[in-house]
Amino acid sequence: MKKVITLIAFAGIVTFVACGPSAEEKAAMEAKKQDSITAVEKAKADSAAAAQAAIEKAKADSIAAAAAAQAQADSAKAAEEAASKGKKK
Numbered sequence: 672m673k674k675v676i677t678l679i680a681f682a683g684i685v686t687f688v689a690c691g692p693s694a695e696e697k698a699a700m701e702a703k704k705q706d707s708i709t710a711v712e713k714a715k716a717d718s719a720a721a722a723q724a725a726i727e728k729a730k731a732d733s734i735a736a737a738a739a740a741q742a743q744a745d746s747a748k749a750a751e752e753a754a755s756k757g758k759k760k
Contacts, residue, residue, distance in 0.1 A: 692700070
């Protein structure tokens with residue numbers, strides 16, 4: 672009796688495994704795969720855009736800092752020239 676039950680259980684498992692996924696299941700798996708690929712490509716594009724925006728912001732910040740430093744240097748030079756003119760008189 673145990674052999675018969677074991678044989679039936681084994682036959683059931685083999686039948687279940689042999690059936691495999693249906694056409695709908697295969698289509699759903701393919702759709703999930705395409706969705707995943709699309710999501711990765713979108714994330715990659717978003718990441719590249721964010722990196723480019725960060726580079727542009729860094730350039731703008733650098734230019735602004737250089738302009739501020741130049742303005743400070745020009746102001747200091749003008750103050751020195753004004754002080755030296757005041758002492759000569």
